[in-house]
Amino acid sequence: MDFSFTQEHEQVRDTVRRFAAEEIMPIARKHDDDETFPRDMFRKWGDLGLLGVRYPTQDGGSGMDKISDCIVREELSYASQGFASTWSAHTHLGIWPIWKAGTPEQKAKYLPGAFDGTKVGAFGLSEPRGGSNIRSLSTKAEKIDGGWRISGAKTYITNSPYSDFMLLAARTSPELKPHAISLFIVDLPNPAVVINKLDKEGIRASETGLIHIDGLEVPDDALLGHQTGTYPIILDSLSENRVGVAANALGMARAARDASIAYARDREIAGKPLGTYQAIAHKIADMEAEIEAARWLVYHGAWLVDQGKLTAAMAAKVKLVASETAVRCSEQAIRIFGGAGIMRDYPVGRIHRDALVYVIGEGTSEVQRNLIARSLDL
């Protein structure tokens, strides 16, 4: 078995690493402090072809693969998770369902702008009354002449404060069954959709919204794929994105480890570098081993996506391991830094706040364990 990256994969990594060092790292702290995202970044990503990495060229994408998509995520996340999450919500959550299930007209309308960064997408699934239990969602779409009238609420929706379109999950019939949930593509802004930006403790540069939808009327053309019952598309999208966000977590874990190594070399305690104390060296050794395990799992997951063989249980394993690794590594990093770990002048506190988002978003660790357990026929 050959587990090495191709030359193209290495080139993608070099390009993103250089871009992140030049264009993201210098401004990441400011945007984390301000809780704002610089929207012109989407055009820069678009110009580099980074918004369509995993999509085929015939659909307007960059024609690479899921492994490349995970490399981009890992390197963006190493620089700033606020920026990487913004990229992720747009390139996967906002684009994938349209690419997978949209009609030719829907693809022609949304994908070109989404790939060149002139249009920003969001994905509205979670609701104030619960994000884990998707089947209970209560946003309602009622059929009216020539379209649908939608009312309800969504929360924690990444990119929504400035997005141009949002995929909105709504109940198109009252039963608590999969076929009762459908996706709509909603153009924004719209007076019937009120979006309030939320204050956050993690991924602060990524903008997140609480959304109230009151009598929003959309035409029949807004129904994704002109089909009700697109709940399976939501599940497939979440599965693939669990592998994706695991790559984000891997980037954060690496950043925490590298910061810890640099600090352990530089900081002296009683005349000796911190890293020469075995208690500290063991923490870093654990990080190194866990990151190595997470890396294999993430890229195995990406390879399974590319082979069309990813299962929901496998996606859950990848996400569970990588996100919990990022939380553990960043927490250990704070301990290694001592008081400095709590100070904003050092990166590890931010990485830990950001990592905690990843044991919640795309399904909590408990939900991942439920999915894994379900596959075991216990």
Ligand SMILES: Cc1cc2nc3c(=O)[nH]c(=O)nc-3n(C[C@H](O)[C@H](O)[C@H](O)COP(=O)(O)OP(=O)(O)OC[C@H]3O[C@@H](n4cnc5c(N)ncnc54)[C@H](O)[C@@H]3O)c2cc1C
């Ligand atoms: C920063 C951020 C960005 C996000 N971006 C988006 C986005 O762009 N689009 C979107 O749709 N959503 C988004 N989310 C929402 C995210 O997917 C949900 O927060 C997540 O699915 C959990 O839902 P909840 O917050 O309602 O928690 P709840 O479902 O209320 O869960 C609360 C607790 O109960 C546990 N729990 C729930 N059900 C079970 C169960 N069956 N078994 C065991 N334990 C259980 C959970 O694990 C958790 O510990 C985002 C969230 C955050 C924090």
